[in-house]
Amino acid sequence: MxxxxxxxxxxxxxxxxxxxxxxxxxxxxxxxxxxxxxxxGKTTTLRCIAGLEKPEDGDIVIDGQSMLAExxxxxxxxxxxxxxxxxxxxxxxxxxxxxxxxxxxxxxxKREIQESAAxxxxxxxxxxxxxxxxxQLSGGQQQRVALARALVRNPKVLLLDEPLSNLxxxxxxxxxxxxxxxxxxMNITSVYVTHDQGEAMVISDRIAxxxxxxxVQIGNARDIYxxxxxxxxxxxxxxxxxxxxxxxxKVPDKPNAYVRTEFAxxxxxxxxxxxxxxxxxxxxxxxRPEDVEVTAxxxxxxxxxxxxxxxxxxxxxxxxxxxVKLKNSMIRVQASHQVSFEEGQEVYxxxxxxxxxILS
Amino acid sequence: MSRGxxxxxxxxxxxxxxxxxxxxxxxxxxxxxxxxxDNFGISNYIEFFKDAYYxxxxxxxxxxxxxxxxTTTIFGVPLAYILARYxxxxxxxxxxxxxxxxxxxxxxxxxxxxxxxxxxGTLNLVLMEIGLIEKPVNFIYGFHGLVFIxxxxxxxxxxxxxxxxxxxxxxxxxxxAEVEGASGFWRFITVSLPLCxxxxxxxxxxxxxxxxxxxxxxxxxxxxDFLPSVAYINIAYHFTDLHRKYMGIVAVVVSSVxxxxxxxxxxxxxxxxxxxxLSKGTTSEGRIIExxxxxxxxxxxxxxxxxxxxxxxxxxxxxxxxxxxxxFEPLPTYWTLDNYRVILTETPLLxxxxxxxxxxxxxxxxxxxxxxxxxxxxxxxxxxxxLDFIITLMLAFPGMAVGVSYLLAFWENIPLATHWIIMPLxxxxxRLPYFLRMAHSSYLQLDISLEEASEVSGAGKIRTxxxxxxxxxxxxxxxxxxMFFIMAFQEISTAIFLYRGGWETMPIGIYLNWHRGMEFxxxxxxxxxxxxxxxxxxxxISRVSGNVLRAAWGSDNK
Numbered sequence: 046m047x048x049x050x051x052x053x054x055x056x057x058x059x060x061x062x063x064x065x066x067x068x069x070x071x072x073x074x075x076x077x078x079x080x081x082x083x084x085x086g087k088t089t090t091l092r093c094i095a096g097l098e099k100p101e102d103g104d105i106v107i108d109g110q111s112m113l114a115e116x117x118x119x120x121x122x123x124x125x126x127x128x129x130x131x132x133x134x135x136x137x138x139x140x141x142x143x144x145x146x147x148x149x150x151x152x153x154x155k156r157e158i159q160e161s162a163a164x165x166x167x168x169x170x171x172x173x174x175x176x177x178x179x180x181q182l183s184g185g186q187q188q189r190v191a192l193a194r195a196l197v198r199n200p201k202v203l204l205l206d207e208p209l210s211n212l213x214x215x216x217x218x219x220x221x222x223x224x225x226x227x228x229x230x231m232n233i234t235s236v237y238v239t240h241d242q243g244e245a246m247v248i249s250d251r252i253a254x255x256x257x258x259x260x261v262q263i264g265n266a267r268d269i270y271x272x273x274x275x276x277x278x279x280x281x282x283x284x285x286x287x288x289x290x291x292x293x294x295k296v297p298d299k300p301n302a303y304v305r306t307e308f309a310x311x312x313x314x315x316x317x318x319x320x321x322x323x324x325x326x327x328x329x330x331x332x333r334p335e336d337v338e339v340t341a342x343x344x345x346x347x348x349x350x351x352x353x354x355x356x357x358x359x360x361x362x363x364x365x366x367x368x369v370k371l372k373n374s375m376i377r378v379q380a381s382h383q384v385s386f387e388e389g390q391e392v393y394x395x396x397x398x399x400x401x402x403i404l405s
Numbered sequence: 406m407s408r409g410x411x412x413x414x415x416x417x418x419x420x421x422x423x424x425x426x427x428x429x430x431x432x433x434x435x436x437x438x439x440x441x442x443d444n445f446g447i448s449n450y451i452e453f454f455k456d457a458y459y460x461x462x463x464x465x466x467x468x469x470x471x472x473x474x475x476t477t478t479i480f481g482v483p484l485a486y487i488l489a490r491y492x493x494x495x496x497x498x499x500x501x502x503x504x505x506x507x508x509x510x511x512x513x514x515x516x517x518x519x520x521x522x523x524x525x526g527t528l529n530l531v532l533m534e535i536g537l538i539e540k541p542v543n544f545i546y547g548f549h550g551l552v553f554i555x556x557x558x559x560x561x562x563x564x565x566x567x568x569x570x571x572x573x574x575x576x577x578x579x580x581x582a583e584v585e586g587a588s589g590f591w592r593f594i595t596v597s598l599p600l601c602x603x604x605x606x607x608x609x610x611x612x613x614x615x616x617x618x619x620x621x622x623x624x625x626x627x628x629x630d631f632l633p634s635v636a637y638i639n640i641a642y643h644f645t646d647l648h649r650k651y652m653g654i655v656a657v658v659v660s661s662v663x664x665x666x667x668x669x670x671x672x673x674x675x676x677x678x679x680x681x682x683l684s685k686g687t688t689s690e691g692r693i694i695e696x697x698x699x700x701x702x703x704x705x706x707x708x709x710x711x712x713x714x715x716x717x718x719x720x721x722x723x724x725x726x727x728x729x730x731x732x733f734e735p736l737p738t739y740w741t742l743d744n745y746r747v748i749l750t751e752t753p754l755l756x757x758x759x760x761x762x763x764x765x766x767x768x769x770x771x772x773x774x775x776x777x778x779x780x781x782x783x784x785x786x787x788x789x790x791x792l793d794f795i796i797t798l799m800l801a802f803p804g805m806a807v808g809v810s811y812l813l814a815f816w817e818n819i820p821l822a823t824h825w826i827i828m829p830l831x832x833x834x835x836r837l838p839y840f841l842r843m844a845h846s847s848y849l850q851l852d853i854s855l856e857e858a859s860e861v862s863g864a865g866k867i868r869t870x871x872x873x874x875x876x877x878x879x880x881x882x883x884x885x886x887x888m889f890f891i892m893a894f895q896e897i898s899t900a901i902f903l904y905r906g907g908w909e910t911m912p913i914g915i916y917l918n919w920h921r922g923m924e925f926x927x928x929x930x931x932x933x934x935x936x937x938x939x940x941x942x943x944x945x946i947s948r949v950s951g952n953v954l955r956a957a958w959g960s961d962n963k
Contacts, residue, residue, distance in 0.1 A: 095580075095584060096584075097580050097583065097584075119583075120580075120583050120584045120586075121583065121584065121585070121586030121587070122586075125584060126584070127580075127581065127584045129577040129580070129581060130577070131575060131577055133575065133577035133578050133580065133581035135578060135581070135582075135596060135600075136600070137599045137600060137602070146582070146585050146587070146595075147584075147585030147586050147587075150585065150586045150587055150591070151586065191581075194581075194585070198585075
């Protein structure tokens with residue numbers, strides 16, 4: 046049974062729909078990431094779970110208790126801890142005071158407060174910095190204070206709103222694993238918001254990709270990368286070649302179809318399990334740059350082979366990037382740095398039918 | 406560093422030396438003079454701090470300052486909160502009204518409130534009429550009246566600085582407290598208010614210093630036992646008694662030292678704990694609350710209450726200016742245009758002087774302020790911080806200190822005081838920081854690459870300034886220009902020491918007409934005319950900057 050259940054959540058800002066009746070289930074102990082571009086509704090969804098926004102319709106159930114249907118439950122009563130994008134570590138309070146703010150409001154005995162604070166400080170690696178002011182801490186340390194404050198009351202749910210977006214790249218990568226490790230160890234149900242696909246793939250058990258107020262796909266990192274539900278997901282996560290075309294023929298008894306594109310009359314592709322496209326539908330034949338096979342000589346395969354010219358080569362150390370021009374289409378290719386091609390060279394492309402997806 | 410910048414900085418320093426450092430040091434030297442001899446010594450100061458009367462005035466002034474600060478804070482906190490957070494219809498106009506005193510001459514309020522709240526003023530008469538009271542209530546004569554009038558005058562400073570604070574708090578600071586379980590009130594006390602402390606203090610110190618500057622309000626209310634009033638009486642009325650004059654100067658110096666000390670203390674504290682810049686990115690608009698119906702009604706009542714008090718000033722003065730012998734009646738009964746006939750036909754000189762002096766002072770201000778802002782923001786000329794510091798310090802100096810020091814300093818060695826140019830010069834020195842801060846902040850917003858692009862394209866520094874910087878600075882500078890003009894226009898505490906027959910300005914005219922007694926209608930007409938002029942000027946900047954609020958305060962506190 047789901048630990049957090051979001052049912053038909055609906056929220057508008059000044060008549061613009063921010064969340065368009067989404068449904069979402071989050072399992073106990075799971076870390077789910079809401080991933081999407083800015084304005085997709087991910088932060089609003091998180092803030093609705095926190096109780097910082099009041100949705101117009103729908104319900105949120107946390108651990109069997111309704112947050113909306115039976116009267117609005119304020120943030121403080123939801124058993125949540127939250128980490129804000131800009132840390133929101135109060136600058137006029139010391140680290141210790143920041144962390145125990147909520148505990149003091151619960152009127153817990155002093156000793157218990159001390160012990161809880163010491164425990165979370167240890168957990169996030171800030172022991173000994175209790176008496177510092179936030180201005181005396183680095184960005185990463187402030188982020189840890191925010192994390193400690195969110196965890197100190199043993200929340201049922203941890204909400205993280207782009208917690209790493211204000212840190213520099215190196216620190217961000219470090220902290221990704223640290224947060225993942227921490228959340229795993231505490232076995233705490235977490236909802237994580239980010240626009241960074243790399244971050245989402247590292248940290249999440251499952252990812253919910255959002256677009257214009259809708260959840261377009263939910264799955265683990267591999268599902269989402271290898272079986273994107275539509276063009277938006279494929280484009281947002283990783284790079285993808287989109288070749289506009291039309292389905293001309295479906296292969297009977299197989300999830301395959303032939304597509305006519307600008308450069309090919311018949312391109313054999315795999316139907317995505319999410320796609321309901323049929324013959325004559327306008328779709329995109331899609332393939333990831335690293336799945337395109339390029340050879341100097343004609344390959345053995347009998348289907349989906351094309352002759353083109355290399356242009357715009359870029360050497361990136363571990364990788365080689367270039368485009369292959371097929372008639373008027375440019376196909377992006379990512380190859381190992383060990384292959385040696387030159388700009389202007391004529392090569393053969395093989396678009397493996399198993400890797401070529403039909404997306405709409 | 407270019408030689409041109411050094412030269413420019415040198416020129417500015419010469420101006421500062423002549424117009425600020427020289428006269429103010431003259432004031433200090435004068436305070437050490439011992440009457441009846443050519444000796445110098447600290448005996449005046451010893452007497453000042455031993456004399457029970459002077460100590461009492463000192464204590465009174467401190468008490469008044471504290472009372473005004475507390476009152477403005479108590480009334481200002483809810484007002485600032487409503488202003489910064491509530492989404493409410495008609496908020497803009499109500500806000501503009503509550504902030505109006507910032508541009509009204511301080512003495513305008515006193516006159517209006519005497520008529521309305523006086524012993525046989527409108528309110529008392531009405532209350533007696535309907536039988537609520539039998540004897541008139543003393544609303545304003547006394548310490549409480551001073552607190553009331555000065556608080557209303559200084560309220561905008563607190564409201565503007567606090568509301569800037571409330572607006573600038575990153576919403577997530579409060580949301581974090583909400584998630585942690587703090588109730589609305591507790592959140593306000595533990596998070597919102599402390600985060601506002603720096604901006605509050607910046608406004609609070611200006612409020613606290615006002616009773617050290619305002620000699621006129623106590624005088625009109627018959628309360629002379631305050632430092633600035635005592636100083637004024639000693640210097641202006643007893644100039645033949647050298648000893649009293651020196652004691653007056655001592656009072657001015659003591660006030661100045663207190664003001665500067667507190668100002669610097671506040672400044673240091675504010676700089677030490679600037680909370681801005683700690684939170685990065687995200688929204689900067691601040692949190693907007695949709696208040697519940699009950700809160701909304703209270704907010705309206707509260708704002709209207711303050712707005713009505715403020716509006717009383719122009720209304721009462723307006724009524725009074727069109728009437729004659731408005732005494733012992735709730736409303737005037739005899740209507741006339743005589744007052745206006747007098748000020749427009751017999752004494753147009755005052756109006757002319759006011760515009761002339763303020764205008765010339767403004768020209769000085771712009772000629773000095775723009776290069777000064779440039780030097781401070783754009784160059785690395787040594788000593789530029791000291792320049793900025795001295796100019797900012799003028800914010801804290803009581804106007805009287807400037808007036809008295811000019812009178813003393815430009816008498817024998819540099820006899821400027823015999824020419825009317827002394828008036829605009831003094832106004833310029835006194836209001837220097839207002840224009841500079843505004844030019845300064847618009848300079849900070851001007852991206853340096855815009856200027857660099859012009860220089861790379863082959864334009865010289867001056868050409869770049871004229872064709873790129875100035876047009877881009879213009880909006881901010883214009884607001885500064887109008888604010889400077891309004892401030893110079895209503896200046897009295899400096900000018901009162903310097904004017905001679907024929908140099909009277911409108912504020913001086915108002916004071917003199919009140920002082921001669923019974924010419925209240927004329928004083929009221931002049932005050933009303935000043936309010937109208939100020940209002941027209943404000944309308945002009947609100948057109949320019951698109952916002953009455955900002956017009957009243959300037960772009961600094963956005």
